[in-house]
Amino acid sequence: METIKVETFLQAAKNYCNLIESLGSLGEIEKFKQLHVAVTELYTKGLYLPEAEPGKDDSFDIDFQLPQVDFGTHNVYWGVYDPYHSDEDLEEMMEEPLNETLTDDILDIYSDIKRGLILYEQGDHAEAVWEWKYNFEIHWGTHAASAIRALHSVNYLASF
Template identity: 45%
Template sequence: MEIEEVEEFLCSAISYCELVENYRDHTDNNNLNQLLISVSSLYAEAMSLPEVEPKNDEVSDLNFDLPDVNLEKNETYWVVFDPYILEEPVRGSLTDDLIDIYKDLKEGVLLYQRGEHLEAIWHWKFNFEIHWGRHALNAMRALHSINFS
């Protein structure tokens, strides 16, 4: 198993979770820039996570509180879900993106911290491919626009 890639991803996931948990000031451009850097790093690092099979198919409930993030004027943006299908854009929610990424990452972090490493890696990679990866791309697009417009 590529331990170095997993350790880098774990550190980035913990850093992202702490950033979101401590997010307070929605007007601070440094916070928005840090979110963009963090989400971008996570996306790139997730591409290098190894393919693994979990030892257990069932994971016990991982209970944790979701952080309160409010982006006010930067909350909604326009998005097209599938760039290969001609459809009208819909409203996206940056808070929803950030919290969905947080939830999928935090669950993996908790699994990893309790010694369920294969389950954590599988969880991160599987959910990256089907869920949080799309949220990350949408969040990066919105955060890029906020930071550089």
């Protein structure tokens, strides 16, 4: 069962990275629709990634180039910091919405997912799953959740 969950996530990861790498070839409306589907699918599949142990040596470097993305007038949106964070130092920040960008969300997700894909393609499946799961919990999952909300707004509430 764990293998099926990883394979399902792997396919969503490949689809996401392929989409980001070819985003410039899509029309404006199609780009945002496909992004909405791809990020939602990736997030959903990420929820079911199995637990994995990190490798023995995490000092390796994986180098790749980030694709260029352009979201035009739909790039910057208002977000909320961590709605459940109770640190008094952040209390003031929590009350104010923050400027966030789809570019940051989409490329941060891409970076974390691509790193795992490269590990997986190199045959280090356990390390790849650990990278995806760990970074889902601490990094790209939050970016995905924010992007899903922004993309919903672009696709259903904003006019092109």
